[in-house]
Amino acid sequence: MSDAGRHTRLLHAGAPTLRDGAGPVNVPVVRTSTVRFASQQALESRQHRRAAGERVASYGRHGLDTHEALEDALTTLEGGHRAFLAPSGLSAITLMLLALLGPGDHVLVSDSVYAPVRRVDKTLLRRLGVTVEYFSPAHDDLATLIRPETKLVYLESPSSLLFEVLDLPKLAAVARERGVPVAVDNTWSGGWFLQPLRLGANISIQAATKYIAGHSDVMQGAVVVDSPALAERIATTHEALGLAIGADDAYLSLRGLRTLPLRLTQHQRNATEVAQWLQRHPQVGRVFYPALPEDPGHALWQRDFSGASGLVSFAFRNAGANAGSAFVDALRWFSIGASWGGYESLALVAPPERLREHRAWQGNASVVRLHVGLEDTQDLLADLDQAFHLTLT
Numbered sequence: 001m002s003d004a005g006r007h008t009r010l011l012h013a014g015a016p017t018l019r020d021g022a023g024p025v026n027v028p029v030v031r032t033s034t035v036r037f038a039s040q041q042a043l044e045s046r047q048h049r050r051a052a053g054e055r056v057a058s059y060g061r062h063g064l065d066t067h068e069a070l071e072d073a074l075t076t077l078e079g080g081h082r083a084f085l086a087p088s089g090l091s092a093i094t095l096m097l098l099a100l101l102g103p104g105d106h107v108l109v110s111d112s113v114y115a116p117v118r119r120v121d122k123t124l125l126r127r128l129g130v131t132v133e134y135f136s137p138a139h140d141d142l143a144t145l146i147r148p149e150t151k152l153v154y155l156e157s158p159s160s161l162l163f164e165v166l167d168l169p170k171l172a173a174v175a176r177e178r179g180v181p182v183a184v185d186n187t188w189s190g191g192w193f194l195q196p197l198r199l200g201a202n203i204s205i206q207a208a209t210k211y212i213a214g215h216s217d218v219m220q221g222a223v224v225v226d227s228p229a230l231a232e233r234i235a236t237t238h239e240a241l242g243l244a245i246g247a248d249d250a251y252l253s254l255r256g257l258r259t260l261p262l263r264l265t266q267h268q269r270n271a272t273e274v275a276q277w278l279q280r281h282p283q284v285g286r287v288f289y290p291a292l293p294e295d296p297g298h299a300l301w302q303r304d305f306s307g308a309s310g311l312v313s314f315a316f317r318n319a320g321a322n323a324g325s326a327f328v329d330a331l332r333w334f335s336i337g338a339s340w341g342g343y344e345s346l347a348l349v350a351p352p353e354r355l356r357e358h359r360a361w362q363g364n365a366s367v368v369r370l371h372v373g374l375e376d377t378q379d380l381l382a383d384l385d386q387a388f389h390l391t392l393t
């Protein structure tokens with residue numbers, strides 16, 4: 001099985017075993033709060049196996065067959081050792097931070113990460129006595145920033161609004177040499193176009209809410225780790241936080257995963273067409289999409305990624321501060337909204353204060369982020385065109 005192609009393995013990971021020679025293609029939705037035992041001895045044996053680190057459920061919170069199948073599929077997707085499920089992408093990030101950090105610890109975070117991480121920093125980590133330091137992978141030398149008390153390097157590539165591609169193998173090598181684990185938010189690639197664990201990272205985080213579930217109807221996150229030691233740390237904190245997700249949501253993500261490569265390939269095709277069209281548009285100053293040869297991250301993207309997703313940002317050329325909001329208001333097929341990764345197109349004005357946090361880009365033009373969905377591109381381009389006309393006359 002392990003020498004089969006990636007598509008094959010993703011499609012068959014977590015498939016249910018046949019009982020009495022027959023069974024369904026998909027794992028059933030197994031909902032439960034209580035796990036029933038045939039005897040006191042069966043209960044105790046399971047509890048002991050669980051305490052020893054084995055993935056067996058002794059209570060509904062741990063999840064049964066549906067959850068296990070999704071964990072297996074995510075572990076396969078990321079090429080990891082074990083996956084943990086969380087109720088949202090943000091809760092997966094917080095789980096990982098709480099599992100690895102304690103009072104007096106220092107964590108280095110790339111300055112372009114998903115914005116709510118900065119709220120976790122100010123509202124939770126600071127209170128716990130953790131020092132968070134933001135650094136620019138484009139400007140700073142990671143080696144000189146790592147201190148004896150640095151317990152984690154946390155990265156996101158490409159970054160959330162401007163899709164800055166980081167040199168993950170290099171950053172991971174610097175951290176590893178100093179014994180510091182590296183976690184990467186891998187939501188942009190859906191886990192399909194990038195496997196951070198193969199590039200030297202130790203933890204990969206997914207907001208399964210986005211491309212994995214893929215239909216804008218589930219909130220979910222996952223933490224995938226590369227070793228038994230990290231699995232144990234995440235498992236302890238996961239248990240302490242009482243994190244649980246419903247079996248129906250686990251089922252939806254598993255169903256989404258089976259078509260992830262197909263959907264991503266089409267998102268890439270549509271987004272590339274939109275990005276190239278934006279590049280030629282007289283009202284556009286710059287397009288952010290690493291699959292474009294002109295993008296500063298293109299060479300790294302080409303080396304480390306096998307594709308690009310549906311997210312494309314652009315900056316206006318000579319427009320005022322309100323251009324972004326006038327533009328998104330004028331769109332018809334693109335809805336205004338944040339949680340991308342579904343089949344549909346979305347647009348969002350990038351908040352200027354977020355862009356200023358990102359040292360690799362200090363322009364002051366209005367920036368709009370598009371999620372290019374699976375609609376016909378001629379309709380999307382016509383929609384963008386009429387919005388440009390209405391925005392600047």
Ligand SMILES: *Cc1c(COP(=O)(O)O)cnc(C)c1O
Nearest residue numbers: 088089090114185187207209220
């Ligand atoms: C959306 C997102 C998250 C958070 O996921 P939720 O499920 O919305 O909590 C984390 N990281 C990135 C890069 C995201 O885009």
